[in-house]
Amino acid sequence: MSKKILAQGNEAIARGALAAGCRYYFGYPITPQNEVPEYLSKHLPEAGGVFIQAESEVASINMLLGAAATGARVMTSSSSPGISLKQEGISYLAGSEIPGVIVNMCRSGPGLGGIGPSQGDYYQATRGGGHGDYRTIVLAPHSVQENYDFTILAFDLADKYRNPVIVFGDAILGQMKEPVELKNPRPKTFKKDWALTGAKGRPQRILKSLYLADGELVDHNWNLYKKFQRMQKEVRYETLLVDDAKLVVVAFGSVARIVKTSIAMARKNGMKVGLVRPITLYPFPTAYLQELAQRIGHFMAMEMCTGQMVDDVKLAVMKTAEVGFYGRPPGSIPTPNELYEEIRKEYKRIS
Amino acid sequence: MKQVFARPKSLKDVPTHYCPGCHHGIIHRLVADAIDQYGLQEKTIAVASVGCSVLLYDYFDVDTLESPHGRAAAVATGVKRSMPDHFVFTYQGDGDLAAIGTAEIMHAANRGEFLTVIFVNNTVFGMTGGQMAPTTMIGQTTTTSPGGREPLKAGYPIKMAEIIANLEGTAYSARVSVHDAKHLMTAKKTIRKAFDAQLERRGLGFVELLSSCPTNWKMTSQEANKRVKEELVPYFPLGVYKDTSAKGDEQ
Numbered sequence: 197m198s199k200k201i202l203a204q205g206n207e208a209i210a211r212g213a214l215a216a217g218c219r220y221y222f223g224y225p226i227t228p229q230n231e232v233p234e235y236l237s238k239h240l241p242e243a244g245g246v247f248i249q250a251e252s253e254v255a256s257i258n259m260l261l262g263a264a265a266t267g268a269r270v271m272t273s274s275s276s277p278g279i280s281l282k283q284e285g286i287s288y289l290a291g292s293e294i295p296g297v298i299v300n301m302c303r304s305g306p307g308l309g310g311i312g313p314s315q316g317d318y319y320q321a322t323r324g325g326g327h328g329d330y331r332t333i334v335l336a337p338h339s340v341q342e343n344y345d346f347t348i349l350a351f352d353l354a355d356k357y358r359n360p361v362i363v364f365g366d367a368i369l370g371q372m373k374e375p376v377e378l379k380n381p382r383p384k385t386f387k388k389d390w391a392l393t394g395a396k397g398r399p400q401r402i403l404k405s406l407y408l409a410d411g412e413l414v415d416h417n418w419n420l421y422k423k424f425q426r427m428q429k430e431v432r433y434e435t436l437l438v439d440d441a442k443l444v445v446v447a448f449g450s451v452a453r454i455v456k457t458s459i460a461m462a463r464k465n466g467m468k469v470g471l472v473r474p475i476t477l478y479p480f481p482t483a484y485l486q487e488l489a490q491r492i493g494h495f496m497a498m499e500m501c502t503g504q505m506v507d508d509v510k511l512a513v514m515k516t517a518e519v520g521f522y523g524r525p526p527g528s529i530p531t532p533n534e535l536y537e538e539i540r541k542e543y544k545r546i547s
Numbered sequence: 548m549k550q551v552f553a554r555p556k557s558l559k560d561v562p563t564h565y566c567p568g569c570h571h572g573i574i575h576r577l578v579a580d581a582i583d584q585y586g587l588q589e590k591t592i593a594v595a596s597v598g599c600s601v602l603l604y605d606y607f608d609v610d611t612l613e614s615p616h617g618r619a620a621a622v623a624t625g626v627k628r629s630m631p632d633h634f635v636f637t638y639q640g641d642g643d644l645a646a647i648g649t650a651e652i653m654h655a656a657n658r659g660e661f662l663t664v665i666f667v668n669n670t671v672f673g674m675t676g677g678q679m680a681p682t683t684m685i686g687q688t689t690t691t692s693p694g695g696r697e698p699l700k701a702g703y704p705i706k707m708a709e710i711i712a713n714l715e716g717t718a719y720s721a722r723v724s725v726h727d728a729k730h731l732m733t734a735k736k737t738i739r740k741a742f743d744a745q746l747e748r749r750g751l752g753f754v755e756l757l758s759s760c761p762t763n764w765k766m767t768s769q770e771a772n773k774r775v776k777e778e779l780v781p782y783f784p785l786g787v788y789k790d791t792s793a794k795g796d797e798q
Contacts, residue, residue, distance in 0.1 A: 220628065220629060246629070248658075250654070251654035254651075255618070255621040255650065255654065256621075258615060258618040258625065258651070259624050261622050262621070262625025262626040263625035263629040265626060266630050270625070393592075393610070393633075394590040394592060394609075395591075396590065400610055401610045402604045403612045403613065404595075404611075404613035406601060406613060
C-alpha cells in the first residue's frame, strides 16, 4: 500500500533504506546529511535493526563491511570529506565483492570547503574513488521522490552485482522537502551463497581481497572487469525534448532539476533545446549520447563544479559533435535564469 | 593406547608460512584449541587483519573475513551486531592494532562489543620487513629506527592491555607470553577467559600475547625467546588487568 507524505530529502533516503530491508546503519555526523542517521537512530531499532554512531567515517564503512559480509543489507551515509575517508572501505568492498550502499550528499570542497551543494565529487564517485582498478554503480537522484526510490534500487543493484553502490545527491537534495510516495515494496531477496554465517554443514567461506599467488590477482581483476562490463546494462537516463533539439544540455542531479526550468524558458523563446539527464553516473549513458550525436551536433554540459562530467560527455560524442560547458563552482545555488542565460548564449553561438 | 595430543579440529593440517621460531603458530594453536573446547567451529566468524597473520583463513577452518589494516575491531563490530549468536574474534598484530587501528580497538572496547581480540605483540612490523612499531622497545634497532628507538623522537612502547583494561566496556584484559611451556599454559587459560567475556555477553575480551619475531629481531629462536623473557616481560608486565567475571577477584 502506498502513502504520500511531505519529507525532507535526507529523511526520504532513510525511509528508502528501511523500505529496502536495510537493518544495519553505521555512520558519523556531517552536514548536510545528518537527518539520515538521526532518522535511522530512532526508526532502525524500532524495526529490529542496529544503528551505531561510529567513532569515525573509517570505522563506519568498516562496520558496514563486517555486517554486509554476513549477507545483511547495510548502509552508511556521509558528505564529501567523510566520503573521502570511506574510500578505503569502499575499495575493500569492491575487492572482496561485498555489497553495500553508500550515500554521498555532496558538499563543496576541496578540503573542508563549505556545507553548500556541489557536484565536485563526480570524479571520485564515478572512477572508483579509492585505490585499485574498480567501479561502483552511481545513482544520481534529482528529487526527493528519487532519493527514496533510488535508495531502494541501490540495495537491489548492490546485491545483484555484489558491489558497492553510491547514491550521489547534494546539499539541495538532502535538505529540500517535497511530497514522496512511499511504496513500501517487499524487499527483493538474493541468494547469498557467499555470506559468512558460520561453517555449519558446509566448507569454510572466505571473503578477502588479497591475492598473492602467481596470476591470481590478474584473474581476480579480469573477473571484476567482466562484472563492471555486465553492469553497463544498468544504465539509466531521462530525456526531455530531444527529438527536435538543436542543442542538448547534459546535466544530472539538482542542476538537471533547475535546468528543466531554464529549458522551458528557452523553448518559450523559440530555442530548440533538450535535456539528457544521466541517472546512473556510472555506467554513463555513453551509447545513447553517441546515438544522439549522429543527428544533433551540439551538446552542453552543465555542472555545479568547474567541469568533471563534461569529460564523459566529450568522451561519448567527441568525434561527431561539439560540447559546450557551463560550470558553476559550489557555494550558492544556480538560478534557472542564470542557466537560461548560458543556454541562450550557447544557442546563439551555434545558430 | 589413549591419544593425549592432537591437532585441533578447527586448525587445518597444512604447513604455515611463518618463519622458524615465530610464535604465531603457537598462538594459532591456542586459539583453535579454545574454539574446539567450546564447540564453536561452526559458529565462528574470524576477522583477519593486515600483517603476517593476514592468511589466517589458510590455517583456521572457520568462516573468515579479511579486514583493512587496523580496522578489524570495527569490521568485527559489524559482523557481531549482525550475527549476535555467533562467535567473532579478531587476530591482530601490534602494527595493526596498536598503530593504525588504535581508534577502532579503543571504541569497540568502550562500546563493550561482545568480541574477542587476540593481540600479538612482537614489538615490530613483521610483514613489511621489521620497521618500528608503537610497541618497539626503547633502544631497539629496527629498519626505521636504525640508531635504536629514541623516546624523545619516537615516544614510548605502548601498553595496550593496560589501556584497554581502563575502558568501561572491556570485560577482560590480560597480557601473557608464550616463550616457555609454563607461560604457554597460562596463555591457554587466559584465551579461554577472553572467549568467556564474549560468550557470557559481558563485554570485550582482550588478550595481548608477547611474541617473538626472530627474523626481524635478527636472532635465533632461542635468543628470541630469551629476549621475550628478559627484555619484554619486565617492560610489559604479564597479568590480568581487568576481569568482570564472578571469579575475577580470585585472580
